[in-house]
Amino acid sequence: MSVEMHAQQSGLTTQLSHGPSGTAIHTVPPRDNGGDASSFSPTDLVGAALASCAITTMVLNARRENLLPLGDPKARVVKVMTATLPRRIAELTLQIDMPAGTKPEHRARLEEIARGCPVARSLHPDVKVPMTFVYPDP
Numbered sequence: 001m002s003v004e005m006h007a008q009q010s011g012l013t014t015q016l017s018h019g020p021s022g023t024a025i026h027t028v029p030p031r032d033n034g035g036d037a038s039s040f041s042p043t044d045l046v047g048a049a050l051a052s053c054a055i056t057t058m059v060l061n062a063r064r065e066n067l068l069p070l071g072d073p074k075a076r077v078v079k080v081m082t083a084t085l086p087r088r089i090a091e092l093t094l095q096i097d098m099p100a101g102t103k104p105e106h107r108a109r110l111e112e113i114a115r116g117c118p119v120a121r122s123l124h125p126d127v128k129v130p131m132t133f134v135y136p137d138p
Contacts, residue, residue, distance in 0.1 A: 014042070033087070043079060046119075047092050050129070051075035053119035054094060061113045067106045071099025091128040100136045107135070 004019035012035050017024045027042050029035025040048065055073045062070040073096055080091040096114060098107075111133050114120075120129055 012036075013039075043081065043089050046089060046123075047077040047079040050092050050117075050119045050123070051077040051094060053117040054114040054131070055096060057117040058096075058110050058113050062106075062110065065109070067103075067109065070110070071101055073098050089123075089127050091130070092123075094129065094131045095134060096131065097134045098136070102135060107133070 006017045006019065008015045008017075012028055014027045015024060016026060026039055027045065028037065028039045030041045030044075031037045033041075035041065052075075055075050058073060059070055061067070075097070076095045078091075078093045079089060080093070082088050082090045098110070102110065111131070114133075115129075115131055123129060
């Protein structure tokens with residue numbers, strides 16, 4: 001399956017459009033790279049994509065494998081860039097807050113699903129991707 005997307009530059013802002021839906025977002029460089037950090041940077045989108053992919057993949061698979069009720073997990077990602085040139089993402093630390101009611105016997109499978117989401121599998125092996133899962137107290 002292929003998806004066409006478009007990018008149009010205007011100064012330091014890049015307008016991105018998603019072909020199938022027509023949805024548009026934009027990116028700007030971070031302050032440490034000459035931008036104003038008024039929106040996501042391109043590498044921020046990689047971190048956001050990882051968080052979105054991990055929790056979406058968990059929910060989809062929980063439904064398929066009848067691991068419900070899963071509820072609505074939340075994720076927090078912290079992106080760290082390399083200190084030396086060439087610039088690249090060094091680490092994406094992901095914390096997933098699992099919803100109440102997640103059964104203990106399903107935890108290992110759900111964590112495996114999140115760690116194996118398509119974005120995580122697409123990242124270069126040099127990018128560290130520590131994931132932690134936080135379960136509410138019963």
